[in-house]
Amino acid sequence: MITVDEFREHAHQFVDWMANFYQDIESYPVKSQVKPGEILNQLPLSAPEKGESMNIIFDDFKKIILPGMTHWQSPGWMAYFPANSSYPSVLAEMLTATLGAQCMSWETSPAATELEERMMEWLKHAMGLPDNFIGVIQDTASTATLCALLSARERASGFTINQEGFENHKNFRLYCSTETHSSIDKAVRIAGFGQNNLVKIPVNEKLAIIPDKLDDAIRQDIYDGNKPVAVIASIGTTGTMAIDPLKEVSEICQRYDLWLHVDAAFAGSATILPECRWMIDGLENADSYVFNPHKWLFTNFDLSAYYVKDKKTLIRTFAILPEYLKTTVDQRVNNYRDWGIQLGRRFRALKLWFVLRNFGLDGIRERIRKHNQNISELVDRLASSPEIEILAPTYLNMVCFRFNTGNIPEDKLNEINERILQRVNDTGKVFLTHTRINGKFTIRLVSGQTYVEKRHIEQAWELLQQSAKIEMSHG
Numbered sequence: 001m002i003t004v005d006e007f008r009e010h011a012h013q014f015v016d017w018m019a020n021f022y023q024d025i026e027s028y029p030v031k032s033q034v035k036p037g038e039i040l041n042q043l044p045l046s047a048p049e050k051g052e053s054m055n056i057i058f059d060d061f062k063k064i065i066l067p068g069m070t071h072w073q074s075p076g077w078m079a080y081f082p083a084n085s086s087y088p089s090v091l092a093e094m095l096t097a098t099l100g101a102q103c104m105s106w107e108t109s110p111a112a113t114e115l116e117e118r119m120m121e122w123l124k125h126a127m128g129l130p131d132n133f134i135g136v137i138q139d140t141a142s143t144a145t146l147c148a149l150l151s152a153r154e155r156a157s158g159f160t161i162n163q164e165g166f167e168n169h170k171n172f173r174l175y176c177s178t179e180t181h182s183s184i185d186k187a188v189r190i191a192g193f194g195q196n197n198l199v200k201i202p203v204n205e206k207l208a209i210i211p212d213k214l215d216d217a218i219r220q221d222i223y224d225g226n227k228p229v230a231v232i233a234s235i236g237t238t239g240t241m242a243i244d245p246l247k248e249v250s251e252i253c254q255r256y257d258l259w260l261h262v263d264a265a266f267a268g269s270a271t272i273l274p275e276c277r278w279m280i281d282g283l284e285n286a287d288s289y290v291f292n293p294h295k296w297l298f299t300n301f302d303l304s305a306y307y308v309k310d311k312k313t314l315i316r317t318f319a320i321l322p323e324y325l326k327t328t329v330d331q332r333v334n335n336y337r338d339w340g341i342q343l344g345r346r347f348r349a350l351k352l353w354f355v356l357r358n359f360g361l362d363g364i365r366e367r368i369r370k371h372n373q374n375i376s377e378l379v380d381r382l383a384s385s386p387e388i389e390i391l392a393p394t395y396l397n398m399v400c401f402r403f404n405t406g407n408i409p410e411d412k413l414n415e416i417n418e419r420i421l422q423r424v425n426d427t428g429k430v431f432l433t434h435t436r437i438n439g440k441f442t443i444r445l446v447s448g449q450t451y452v453e454k455r456h457i458e459q460a461w462e463l464l465q466q467s468a469k470i471e472m473s474h475g
């Protein structure tokens with residue numbers, strides 16, 4: 001084991017490495033090029049009996065681990081969604097790890113609790129969220145959505161299911177569009193509703209939920225003797241960034257007294273821009289809302305912001321107070337262990353504090369605006385290119401398209417576009433992923449990396465065109 005002096009020495013060495021890594025990040029292939037098992041086979045079958053030197057361990061990190069990393073922080077990262085980080089966020093994480101606190105209750109670190117409370121207020125104001133919302137940090141949107149559905153379940157059952165199980169409530173029903181994220185399905189399963197009670201409502205040509213169809217499904221369920229409980233609306237689906245009409249959906253929820261949970265995990269960061277707040281028009285009528293600063297707000301994974309209208313319902317769903325957790329201040333403070341699933345909590349608020357202060361809201365707005373601008377400029381180009389078909393409306397920082405010259409048979413297009421994407425990713429310079437829209441293989445390009453520049457988007461477009469030329473000539 002190293003001494004504190006050696007710790008100091010290695011820490012300095014690591015920080016130098018970290019700074020160099022960020023400086024040279026474009027020289028690493030964005031998508032790791034290793035084969036399955038390649039890393040595993042380089043790792044001994046069991047831990048060493050005798051301690052090894054930090055230098056040897058660090059060398060192995062560079063030799064074995066690094067080639068197996070896919071670089072989410074590269075400006076060539078245009079895949080899935082961003083999970084962007086930033087210098088202030090990383091610096092804060094160093095301090096968090098150093099403090100090593102477990103922030104389950106106020107007493108176990110008052111500063112962690114109170115900074116979290118203030119940060120959730122800062123975020124609420126910065127993002128233009130309704131005044132009556134109260135926030136808490138969760139690890140991921142998946143967890144936040146599970147909290148929402150458990151709260152909805154308890155409210156709808158008069159807080160009896162926690163105690164009695166589902167015995168008397170077998171017919172609870174939930175609704176979302178066919179395009180919603182898989183975390184909704186997972187939460188419905190875990191919360192005990194059963195996948196068959198999640199009703200998937202059809203979408204329109206913009207891939208947004210059709211309110212009339214939602215209303216029909218709810219009425220049919222009531223007619224059939226089922227009990228509608230909750231609707232999950234998406235602001236920015238992961239596949240295509242589709243945006244459900246929140247106002248209309250919220251009116252339906254009010255009419256039938258349903259819990260409305262809004263999943264804006266990815267797109268939610270954009271409401272820091274006043275011009276993007278139309279997306280959350282109607283949010284004041286929602287019961288719960290989640291968005292991920294760990295996706296598009298320069299705060300490294302994990303930090304998910306979960307907001308509720310009524311914290312009493314949330315706490316009543318989760319609070320359990322065994323004797324060994326009681327403290328003398330419980331009546332006067334927030335004990336966030338009662339605001340969600342886990343007991344143990346990381347000190348996540350610190351990195352958000354660093355990010356919000358160091359960028360400033362203006363600095364954040366400027367970057368997010370640039371991300372959207374990058375994509376709208378690319379869309380102009382794509383729209384004027386005869387070989388490109390845009391497959392979904394573009395609202396923010398993602399565009400969905402495919403190569404289609406018009407003279408390639410439909411059944412060949414999927415295969416060709418898949419090969420184009422593969423060829424682009426094999427260059428290691430950028431990494432893009434796909435989705436399927438009505439069966440069509442769709443290339444998605446996302447601009448959300450903290451340090452992305454226009455030239456990176458241009459490079460991706462160049463590579464796409466080069467690859468398309470080769471693949472389409474192969475036919």
Ligand SMILES: *Cc1c(COP(=O)(O)O)cnc(C)c1O
Pocket residue numbers: 081139140141142143181183234236237238263264265266267292304
């Ligand atoms: C990414 C995403 C999620 C899941 O987020 P996690 O924080 O990884 O659980 C859920 N919904 C949408 C719309 C997303 O984009």
